[in-house]
Amino acid sequence: MPRFALVDGNNFYVSCERLFNPRLEGRPVVVLSNNDGCTVARSAEVKALGVKMGTPWFQMQDLAKRHGIVALSSNYELYADLSDRMMSVLATFSPDQEIYSIDECFLGLDGFERQDSLRYGQTIRQRVRQWVGIPACVGMASTKTLAKLANHCAKKGLAGHDGVCDFERLEAPQRTALFRSLPVDAVWGVGPRLAHQLGERGIRSVEALRQADPATLRRTFSVVLERTQAELNGMACLALEDVTPPRQQIQSSRSFGQYVEDLPALEEAVASYIGVAAEKLRRQRSLTGMLQVYLRTNPHRLDAPQYQKGLTVPLPAPTDDTLCLIAVARWALKKIYRPGYAYQKTGVVLMNLCDAGTVQGDLFSKGHGNPRLMQVMDRINAAWGRGTLRSAAEGIDKEWTMKREKKTPAYTTRWDQLPEAR
Amino acid sequence: MNPMKRSGPAFGRPATPSILRPAAHPRPGGRPLFAHAVRAGFPSPADDYVADTLDLNEHLIRHREATFFVRARGHSMVGAGIHDNDLLVVDRALTARHGSIVIAVVDGEFTVKRLEKRGARVRLRAEHPDYAPIDFQDGQELHVWGVVTQVIHSFVA
Numbered sequence: 001m002p003r004f005a006l007v008d009g010n011n012f013y014v015s016c017e018r019l020f021n022p023r024l025e026g027r028p029v030v031v032l033s034n035n036d037g038c039t040v041a042r043s044a045e046v047k048a049l050g051v052k053m054g055t056p057w058f059q060m061q062d063l064a065k066r067h068g069i070v071a072l073s074s075n076y077e078l079y080a081d082l083s084d085r086m087m088s089v090l091a092t093f094s095p096d097q098e099i100y101s102i103d104e105c106f107l108g109l110d111g112f113e114r115q116d117s118l119r120y121g122q123t124i125r126q127r128v129r130q131w132v133g134i135p136a137c138v139g140m141a142s143t144k145t146l147a148k149l150a151n152h153c154a155k156k157g158l159a160g161h162d163g164v165c166d167f168e169r170l171e172a173p174q175r176t177a178l179f180r181s182l183p184v185d186a187v188w189g190v191g192p193r194l195a196h197q198l199g200e201r202g203i204r205s206v207e208a209l210r211q212a213d214p215a216t217l218r219r220t221f222s223v224v225l226e227r228t229q230a231e232l233n234g235m236a237c238l239a240l241e242d243v244t245p246p247r248q249q250i251q252s253s254r255s256f257g258q259y260v261e262d263l264p265a266l267e268e269a270v271a272s273y274i275g276v277a278a279e280k281l282r283r284q285r286s287l288t289g290m291l292q293v294y295l296r297t298n299p300h301r302l303d304a305p306q307y308q309k310g311l312t313v314p315l316p317a318p319t320d321d322t323l324c325l326i327a328v329a330r331w332a333l334k335k336i337y338r339p340g341y342a343y344q345k346t347g348v349v350l351m352n353l354c355d356a357g358t359v360q361g362d363l364f365s366k367g368h369g370n371p372r373l374m375q376v377m378d379r380i381n382a383a384w385g386r387g388t389l390r391s392a393a394e395g396i397d398k399e400w401t402m403k404r405e406k407k408t409p410a411y412t413t414r415w416d417q418l419p420e421a422r
Numbered sequence: 423m424n425p426m427k428r429s430g431p432a433f434g435r436p437a438t439p440s441i442l443r444p445a446a447h448p449r450p451g452g453r454p455l456f457a458h459a460v461r462a463g464f465p466s467p468a469d470d471y472v473a474d475t476l477d478l479n480e481h482l483i484r485h486r487e488a489t490f491f492v493r494a495r496g497h498s499m500v501g502a503g504i505h506d507n508d509l510l511v512v513d514r515a516l517t518a519r520h521g522s523i524v525i526a527v528v529d530g531e532f533t534v535k536r537l538e539k540r541g542a543r544v545r546l547r548a549e550h551p552d553y554a555p556i557d558f559q560d561g562q563e564l565h566v567w568g569v570v571t572q573v574i575h576s577f578v579a
Contacts (some may be wrong), residue, residue: 022565023530085487094447131488131515133567236485418493421510421532 003109004147012103013041019133028069038238073407121164140166148188179207212252253347268395278322287318289352293332298344309336378400463504488515512568527565
C-alpha cells in the first residue's frame with residue numbers, strides 16, 4: 001500500500017516574518033496582499049479573533065487598534081528563499097517529493113516502517129523548525145487526499161500528537177468518529193460552492209462523502225469528485241508529480257500603487273513586466289510565440305469612466321529576447337491606449353510557449369534578438385538583484401510601482417538588508 | 423481566497439533570488455587551482471589535471487539550508503575578533519554548547535555573545551570589559567537563534 005506525507009509550514013508568511021522579528025512572536029500578525037489590500041496570511045492570534053482570509057485591511061482598522069494587530073506587506077523575496085530552504089530540507093526525508101505550493105509538499109513514504117511514522121514525523125518537524133525556523137505540521141496516510149486531511153487534523157489539533165497525525169495509526173472506530181466530525185469542505189478540492197451543493201444533498205461530513213454512492217457523485221458532480229471519494233476511502237488515485245511541467249503561459253501584471261493616466265508611465269510598467277516575464281521564460285528554456293498586453297481601469301469605481309482592452313500579437317518567430325518583446329508590447333499598448341482614463345492595472349501574458357531547443361528555424365529571418373546580451377543580463381541580475389541591468393524602456397523612477405509600505409527587509413537575499421546583531 | 427492554497431496540480435513556485443545562498447556551482451570569476459608547478463615554454467600534458475575551482479561557500483558553509491548571514495553591530499565581541507560591521511556566518515543546524523558564540527534573542531532583539539553553560543546556570547558573556555554578562559535563572563528560557571561559525575572581517579572599505 002502506498003504511503004504519503006504532507007508537510008505544511010504553519011501560517012507560512014507570518015512564520016517567515018517572525019524568524020527575523022522575534023518581537024512578533026505571540027502577537028497578532030497579518031501579511032497583506034500586493035498594494036497592502038487584503039489579508040493573505042494570519043497568525044494563530046489573528047485567526048482566534050475571527051479574521052477571515054482575504055479580509056481587506058481597511059475593514060479591520062478598528063480591530064487592529066483594539067488588539068494591536070501588526071500588518072506587514074508581503075515580502076515574497078524572503079518567503080521564496082525560506083520556502084526553497086524548507087523544501088531542500090524536506091527532500092532529505094524521502095526520495096520522492098512533490099512541491100505542491102510555496103509552503104507545502106508531499107513526500108512519498110513507500111517502504112518506510114509504519115511503526116516509526118510518528119517519530120519520523122516529529123524528526124521532520126523538528127528539523128524544519130531548527131534549520132529553517134519554520135514551524136510545520138505533518139499528515140500521513142495511504143492517499144494524498146487523506147494525507148492532506150491528516151495534516152489539517154494535525155494542524156488543528158483534532159487528531160494525532162504535537163503536530164503529527166498518521167491516519168493509519170488510528171483505530172477504525174476512532175477514524176470514523178473523526179470523519180463524522182469533519183465538515184466536507186475540509187477535503188482537498190472541495191471548495192465552498194461544492195460543499196454547499198453537497199450539503200443540499202445531505203452530504204455534510206467527510207464520512208457522508210465517503211459513504212455516498214460513487215455513481216451518483218460522478219453523475220451529479222464530476223469524475224474528479226468520485227476520485228476524491230475513492231482517495232478518502234484509501235484507494236490511491238493520485239501519484240506524486242515530481243516534475244513540475246514547464247508553464248504553458250507566463251503572466252506578469254500588477255495593480256498600480258496609484259492611478260496612472262499617461263502613456264509613458266504605462267509603457268514603463270509594461271516594459272518592466274516584460275522584463276520579469278522574459279526572464280522567467282529564459283529560465284525555463286522556452287520561447288514565446290504570442291504576446292498579449294492588456295490594461296484596465298478600476299471596475300469598482302463606479303464614479304469614474306471605465307475602459308478595458310487587451311491585444312494579442314502573434315510574433316513573426318518565437319523569441320525569448322526582452323528587447324524584442326518590449327518593442328512588440330509597446331506597439332500593442334499604443335494601439336489599445338486611450339487617454340483620459342485612470343488606469344489601475346496593466347499586464348502582459350506570454351503565450352504559445354515552446355521549448356527553446358525544438359524550434360524550427362525560419363528560413364527568411366536571421367534569428368531574432370541577441371541571446372548573448374540576454375545571457376549577460378540574466379547573469380548580472382542574478383548576481384546583483386533583479387532590475388540591475390534592464391531596458392531603459394522600463395524607466396528609472398517607476399512612480400507607478402505598487403504600494404508596499406510595511407515591507408520588511410529581504411533579510412536573506414540582499415547584502416544591504418541583512419539582519420543585525422549587537 | 424488563500425493564494426498559497428491551490429486546488430490544481432503543481433506548477434512551479436515563485437522564482438527565488440538566491441544571491442546569499444551558497445552557489446550550487448562556483449560563480450564565474452572563481453580561480454582555477456592548478457595542481458602542478460608552471461614551467462615556461464613547455465605545453466604541459468598535466469593541464470589535464472586542472473582541478474576544480476575553489477568555492478569559498480564550500481569552505482564557510484556546512485549546512486546550506488540552515489546557514490544565514492548576520493551583520494555584527496557594536497563592539498561587545500571584539501575580544502572574540504568580531505568587530506562592528508563584520509559579517510557573521512550563522513548555522514542553525516548546529517547545537518549550541520558551552521563556549522559557542524551564538525546569535526540569541528534577548529528582549530526581542532538579536533544579540534551575538536558567547537554562551538556559557540555551567541550545570542543549570544546559563545549566561546551570555548560579551549568579550550569586552552565594558553559589557554556585563556546576561557544571566558539566565560532557572561525557568562528563564564534562553565532563545566538561541568543560531569551558532570556563529572565564522573566571522574568575515576574586511577580590511578578595505
